[in-house]
Amino acid sequence: MLQIVRNAVLTAINHFNHDFIVSQNEILVERPKDVTLGDVCTNAAMVFAKRLGVTPHDLADAICHELLHNPNVLDTSIAGYGFVNIKVCNDYWRSLINRIILEGNNFSITNNIGNNNKLNIEFVSANPTGPLHTGHARNAVFGSVASNLLEKIGYKVTREFYINDQGNQIKHLARSVYLRYIELLGEIISEDQFNSDMYCGLYIKAIAQKVLDKYGDVFLNKPESEWLDILCNFSINCMLDNIKSDLDDLGVVMDVYTSEAELCRKGMVNEALDILQQHGDIYEGILPKPKGTSKEDWEERPQTLFKSTKYGDDVDRAIKKSDGTWTYFAGDLAYHLDKIRRGFNKMLLVLGADHNGYVKRMKAAVSALSNSQADIEIRLYQLVNFLENGKPVRMSKRKGQFITLKEVVDRVGKDVTRFMMVSRHHDVMIDFDFVKAVEFSMDNPLFYIQYAHARICSVFKYYKEIFNVNDISCRELLQVDKSSLIDDNEINLIKQLSFWPEQVKSAALAIEPHRIPVYLRDIAASFHSLWSKGKSEEQLRFINKNDKEKTLAKLSLLKATQIVLSDGLKILGITPLLEMTKD
């Protein structure tokens, strides 16, 4: 339909000036805000009138004239300063029902944007020093829904988790486990032995028990050199199993786990540095003291630096610490070179808003390492406030008092967690209230959407009872005469459904998953409204016991609605409900 309008605009412009060149995407065709005005509209007359030297109204008139040649166009009108509103005939809309039923979940696919190009999305990438907590929930869900969306527009998506299995924090983890291990063997441990860098959550004890089960008391009274490496590896593996299982419970599946330590062993850091060296992006220097923060212990020190300011960063970044070992950022350089080498020139990285300082340096790194051939997009998401019936839940990561992701999922379920995490724009903070999240009310939009889906299922069930059939074939729904669908409420629902592919496309391009729940809620609202109108207006009731033909026509519309709802929920990673059950 949009193409039909575009062509009409082009032809109309040609009437006035044959040499006038217009590119297709200059012509904006969209749906009017007020649906009573028309089905599609274009502002082309206002945009081009001045350049053509005619009045907007004359151009609009010519566009209307062109459009009326098309059999699908019912009527056109000119409004305001020169908006062209187009009404499309109902047969066109009704024909969409069959298209949706035939295409099913493929209705929302637009392959030609990604063109099967590779795209890497890195998300979660939590330190393997503790279980996933609430902070990771939004990251995991955002990443997984974004992946689904990007696949819909034709990208070959690789979901990836970067394991920071190197550095001091891993040693602290191993030492913490060791303390609990010797405690299990009868040693008295005071809490003072856990310094501020160490981990004292309950999960440490669980790992210690596993160490004991596997190795017995062989590490007791042995120097650190004899157990540190073994416990590092053992602890990381335990934590990774834990993380993978938690992600699995949330419906998040990674394609690739990449180990930082492994990359270092392969010499990737040196390779990355060689590339930067060749471009003259590395030098020995001294970083200036950061302003604003009163760093008492600040001291100037010469370091190996990356000239990231050349690529738009605010300051240059250290690659080596003052003791000569690699910084964390050096590992990032290696990792992103690895991504580039694996053929990803499009990358997406999902980070919490507290990492906002990383955006520029990561973009600089990718740009420098790929000769500006690769591009990394970074999405920052705001943090989530957890509430218990309006009252904030206090968390202290230091004391090991934080809500784990597992606790959240166990309490409210995978589907509610996912919906809550992805229902807001990523730049907006989310209040996650444990009580309201599971309420069956309009405070909980997921319930409302699921209810619509369940109601549709219920209609199909009722149909089978009434007409005493075992199943409804797609062929019946495709072949039935749909001309009985004449009510505005019915046609409007089809119109809304017709925007679904566009909706998925725009959400994917903008990487804004929250648009999906917003749209699904609108669909659910139209459906609930239609349902209720059937109570007062009999011709709107879905099931007419005396007219199987009309009933099937209505059911075809419901089928199309159900397809869009369940496709949308599938993108969100949520299982559509066949019936609502309390508790």
Next chain:
RNA sequence: GUAUCCGUAGCUCAGUUGGAUAGAGCGUUUCCCUCCGGAGGAAGAGGUCGUUGGUUCAAAUCCAAUCGGAUACACCA
């Protein structure tokens, strides 16, 4: 001090990349159950889109200031 983000109805938020009279839910006021699940639906009230300029046919949206709020800012991960 610098960077990133936010500011839209009493509250929580949408606003499809600059379009028409600004959109939902909660709350509030009123109405609708002999019903394919009322766990719903229909309607009313509620707005100087933080403020001031600028860009143009057109600004909540883009630009520049400015006010308020969140986060981050050597080395550590």
